[in-house]
Every structure is written in structure tokens, then in C-alpha cells.
């Protein structure tokens with residue numbers, strides 16, 4: 001399997017199937033300038049929320065000493081509408097000048113907030129949006145914000161409201177790791193929504209702890225699990241989604257990708273492309289060159 005060839009994601013050509021996923025260094029114009037110089041096919045900017053958010057206190061990121069997994073609890077720090085209204089058009093221009101597709105990862109706390117953010121992306125020259133239905137680390141006053149992926153009725157309501165606005169931009173959903181029954185239910189909603197062009201599986205597994213603790217501060221105890229340990233779960237979800245969704249909806253693999261073999265694993269179960277995030281933290285943007293030039297030991 002050739003992982004260096006162009007692919008079409010929701011009708012848009014990527015020079016290769018490697019996408020830099022939303023992570024801690026994909027939130028500013030300067031971050032995107034750096035990622036634009038890498039050899040990925042597309043860049044995700046975000047997560048972007050309506051209001052600016054600062055990082056949860058504490059380190060935000062922990063790695064297992066043998067790198068079996070990582071944990072994060074950043075809490076979605078980003079400049080919000082004030083920053084992105086000004087910078088997103090330039091971010092899109094920078095990505096396009098470097099032949100990268102630009103995907104904006106958006107987080108609303110109500111359907112109306114999602115709709116406002118979709119409009120911002122549309123008006124700023126972004127190519128696709130990815131609605132983040134899966135951020136595990138947002139806590140206000142000690143209470144965790146709802147992780148939409150686990151609430152099919154709320155997803156249904158959100159997609160119906162978005163459809164009424166007749167969005168011009170292709171819309172994707174980034175999901176949490178889901179158990180099989182919920183996955184079937186959510187897939188049915190996505191399949192009949194007429195709103196969704198791609199699904200990314202998966203974001204981090206919520207509310208993880210290590211034996212040494214992941215305590216950030218008293219009210220923020222848990223973190224999202226990513227990296228190698230997540231890959232079998234995300235890979236299984238991609239295969240299930242590919243069987244559950246119509247072929248008009250693409251599936252993007254995400255979880256534990258750091259080698260060419262990881263990429264072929266996802267593509268071989270039906271992913272159109274893959275996102276890389278934890279390995280970007282660990283290895284930096286040269287990860288894309290490493291993957292593209294190392295070749296695979298299978299297929």
C-alpha cells in the first residue's frame with residue numbers, strides 16, 4: 001500500500017493521507033506556519049471555541065516512561081473568536097500557499113455556538129470543519145462539561161440545527177472511543193443526518209488516571225488517554241464505522257499513529273486518511289517525513 005499518494009477527503013484532494021491532528025501546537029498562526037513547512041497533506045487548526053480559554057493549571061501532558069500511552073488535560077486553550085476572526089483568513093492563506101488543506105476543529109457548548117464557529121470557518125477560507133464532539137478535559141467549577149459523543153440525542157439535535165443553516169463547507173465529526181451499542185446508535189444518526197461528510201475516530205479516551213496520579217489541581221483530576229495504547233480501540237472503531245456508514249461519508253483514523261505500518265493499518269480497514277497528534281508532541285513535525293520515507297514492512 002502506497003501511503004505517499006494523494007487521497008480525496010470529502011471531495012477535497014490531499015497530497016498524502018497524513019493530517020496533523022488538533023493538538024497543543026496547532027492553535028496559532030505561528031503554529032500553522034511551522035506545520036505548513038512539514039510534509040503532511042492537511043493541517044487541523046484548533047480546537048477553536050467561541051470564547052478564549054486558558055490552559056488548565058498543571059503540566060497538561062504526561063507520558064508513560066516506555067511510551068505505551070500519554071495522558072493530557074490541557075482544557076482546550078485557544079484564542080477564541082477574538083483571535084481567530086482576525087487570524088483565521090491568514091492561517092488559511094498560509095496553509096494553501098504551502099499546498100495544505102486546512103481543517104478547523106471547532107468546539108461549541110451549544111448548537112448555536114457551533115453554528116457561529118462554522119460560519120467563521122466558512123467565511124475565512126477554511127476547507128473543511130471537524131466538530132469536536134469529544135473533548136474530555138473541560139471542567140467548569142469542578143463539573144465536567146458534557147462529552148457530546150456519548151449523547152446520541154444531543155448529536156441528533158446539533159446536526160438537525162446545523163442542516164437548517166445550509167452550511168457551504170464540508171462538515172466532519174471527531175468522536176470519542178465508543179462502546180459498540182453506542183457506536184451503532186451514533187452511526188445511524190450520522191448516516192441519516194445529510195450534514196456529515198467525514199468522521200474522525202478517535203479523540204482521546206476520557207477520564208483516565210495513572211497509578212502515579214494525573215492530578216492537575218483539586219477539581220481537575222482526570223485526563224484523556226492517547227498514544228499507542230489507544231490504537232487498537234480506534235482501529236476497531238474505524239473498521240466498525242466503515243461498515244456502518246454509507247461510502248459517501250469518509251472515515252479518518254486517529255489514535256497511536258507514529259509509523260508507516262500504523263498508517264497502513266488504518267487505511268486497510270477503510271480509513272481515507274489518518275491524523276497524527278501525540279507523535280507530533282513526541283517527535284515534532286519531522287514525523288511526517290519519517291513516516292513517508294520509512295516505507296512499510298507489510299502489504
Ligand code: RRO
Pocket residue numbers: 047072073074075076077132134135136137203204224225
Ligand atoms: O485541550 C484538551 O485538553 C484536549 C482536547 Br480540546 C481534545 O479534544 N482532546 C484531548 O485529548 N485534549
